[in-house]
Amino acid sequence: MSTHTTTSREKRWYEQITIDLIALILQRSIFHPFIAWLIPLCQRAVGAPYESFEFRATCSYAAFITLVWMLSVINKRLAYGVPRELDWDEEVVVVTGGASGLGKIMAEMYGMRGASVAVLDVHKPAKESEGLAGVHFYQCDVGDAAAVEKAKTEIEKDLGPPTILLNNAGIVNGKPILSLRPSEIQRNFNVNLLSHFNTIRTFLPGMLASPIGGTIVTVASVLGKLGASHLSDYSAAKAGLIAMHTSLRAELSSSNTAPAGAENIRTILVTPGQLSTSLFAGLETPSSFLGPVVEPVELAREIVRMVDAGESGHISMPLYARCIDWLHILPVGLQRFVRACSGVDRAMEDLRASKETLSAAKRANNSTAEEKN
Template sequence: MSGPKLREVSVKLPQKRERPDEPWHHYLTVDLIWYVLGYTLFHPFVSCVLVLCLRAQYTPWHAPEMRVAIAWAMLMTAVGIFGVFSDRVAYGRPREVDLSEEVIVITGGVEGLGGLLAETYGMRNANVAVLDTKKVDYDEAEEKGVLYYECDVSNAKQVEAVAAEIVEDLGPPTILINNAGIVHTKSILDSTAEEVELTFRTNTLSHFTTLRTFLPYMLRERRGTIVTVSSVLGHLGAANLSSYAASKAALLALHHSLRAELAQIPDADEIKTILVTPGQMSTKMFGNVKTPSNFLAPVISPAEVAKDILKLIEKGESGEVAVPLYARYAQVLGVLPVGVQKIVRSLSGVDTAIAKAGLAKKEASEKQ
C-alpha cells in the first residue's frame, strides 16, 4: 500500500549569511562518535562481518585476533537480541499506523518542536489539529495543511470544547502529543505564586486535562499513541528554573502512572506511550543559554528530537526519546555519591547557565 501523498509547499532555504560559521570541530560531539560506533564497531552485523573478513584472509580459528573478533561478535549479537526482547517485554507488540486513518492532536504546535511536528505531518496530508494560544491566519494554516484551534490548554473547559470541534472536523483523535510548555527563569524567592501556578497549569495539569479528554476516544477506537514531552531537567533540577524543572519532573511520574493504568485496561493493548526528555534545544525558550561543553552536551535542534518521535509514532511503538546522549543517563546522577554529584553539577554548569545568560531575573515568560 502506498503512503499518503506529499503536500507541495513553498520552502525558503536559509541564506549563507543566516547560518553562523563554525569551525569543523564544533560539529564533533560525543553524540556523533557514539552514532558512528553504533553502526560500526558496536553493530552485530558489522562485528560478524569482521570475523568473515579475518577468515577470508585465512586467519586460523585459534589465532588470538580471530578469537577476540568471534567473542566480540557474539557479545554484540547477544546485546542486540537482549535489547529486542527487553523492548518487547516492556512495550509489547507494535501497532499498525496508517497516517490517513489517524487524527493527530498537538498542544503548543505553532512554534518550536510542536510546530515542526505539525508542519511535517501537514506536508504529508495527515489529519493534524494544533492547540495553542497563538493565532495562525487561515492562509498560513491552509498552506501548512494543519487545523489550528486557539486554545489555552491550561483551561479544561476550552480543551473540552475544542475536542468536540476536532471530532466533528477530523474524527476521533488517535495520536496525542502533549508538547505545550512555558518557563519562568526566576529563583524560588523571586517567583510569584501566580507564575508558579501558571507554569504547573500549562506544563503539568494540562496533560491531565488532555488525557481525560482524548484518551476515551482512543479506548473506543482501541488504538492510539500518547507522547509526553518532558525535559532532562526533570531528572536534574536547576537553579532559577525551579518551577519549570518541577513541572517537568511531575510529567515523568505521570508517564509511568499512565503506562501502569493502561496495562490494566483490556482495550488499551494498542495504545502506545512515548516519553520525551530532551536536553537543551535551539528554540526561543532557552535561546540565550550557552552550553558548557559543545562536545559533551551539544545544543540540539528540534529536528533531531522530532525525527526520533516521528520514527516511534509511525512504527507504532512505545519507547523513550532522550537526546543528546547525556540525557539518556542523567538520572544516573542521583545514585552517585553526593560529593560526586556536586562536582558533576559544578562542571556541567547546569546551576549557573541561566544567570550567566542574564535571564535569572527576567520578568516575562517565554512560550515554546
C-alpha cells in the first residue's frame, strides 16, 4: 500500500516472515477443518473421556471451523456460480502487456504447457525464454480499438477464437496532477482503462458464441480503492477498472438482459498491492511484515490457478489489500492518521526526489570527468 525508496539488497531471513505467511500457515493448520478435527481425535486416542471439558471444547472449535468453511464455500457458489469446464484443445489465451512483468510470467506459464497463447504489447519481449518459445506475439497498442480489432483477426487466423483474456497492460506516470501533460493523462487512460473496454468489446462476443465460454481477468490495483499522491491518473484508471468489472459481472448475471452464452463466462478481478515489477521499481514498503511487496510469480500463480479451475472470483494480495475496504468505515481523522503512518502519499514523491538526486549526481560526475579529460 505504501512505499519509500531504498537501495536494492538481498532480504534477510527474518524479512521473509510476514503477516501473510503467518495467515497462510494458520489457514492450512488450526483454521482448516481437517486439522481442527484431528485435535479431539488425538484426545480420544490418549483416553480423554467424552464428557471432559477439553474434548468438548475442541469438538466445539472443530464444529465452528467446519461451519465457517462450509458457509464460505456456499457463499462463493452463490456469488460466482459453478466453475466452467476448460478444454485446452480449444482454449486460446490472450495476454495484454505480456512483454514484461506480470503479463510475461503468465504468458510463460501457459506457453510452457504448450497452450495457445497470444501476447499483445507495443514492445517485444526484451529477453526470450523457454516459456515464450511457442507464444505468438502481436505488436499492438491496446489503447487503440482499431489495433485490437486487427490483432483479433490475426489471432483467430493463427490460433482460433480467444477464450481466456488476461487484461494486464499498464503504465505509470508518477507525477503530481499539476505536472501531468494532457498527452500523459490521455495515454494513462488509454492503456490503464480504455484498453480493457477495447479488448472486452472485441473478444467477449466470440466467448459468448463459443460452447466452452470464456474467462476475463481484470488486473486492477488496490490503489483503485485507496488512491495516492502523485498517482491520481493511475488510481483513477484503476478505480474505473474495478467499477467496470462490477458492471460487467452485473450485465452477465442479469436474468433479464444478459446476452446469450453469458452463463459460460467467468470473471476474475485482481487488486494487488505493490508488485516488484518495473512499474514501481525503487519502492519498498516501510514494513516488510505488515505490507510485503508481492512477487509477480506468486500473483501469476494464483491467477492461473483460478483460471484453470474455471472459477470467477476476486484475488487480492497481500493481506492488507483484502482489508482496505474497512479503511473507509473509519472516522476521517483516523483514516488520515493511517495514511500518514503507511507513507502511501509520500512514496512517489520520495522516489521522484531520489531519482532527481541520482541524475544530478551522475551529471556532476560526467562534468568532472570531462573537465579532467
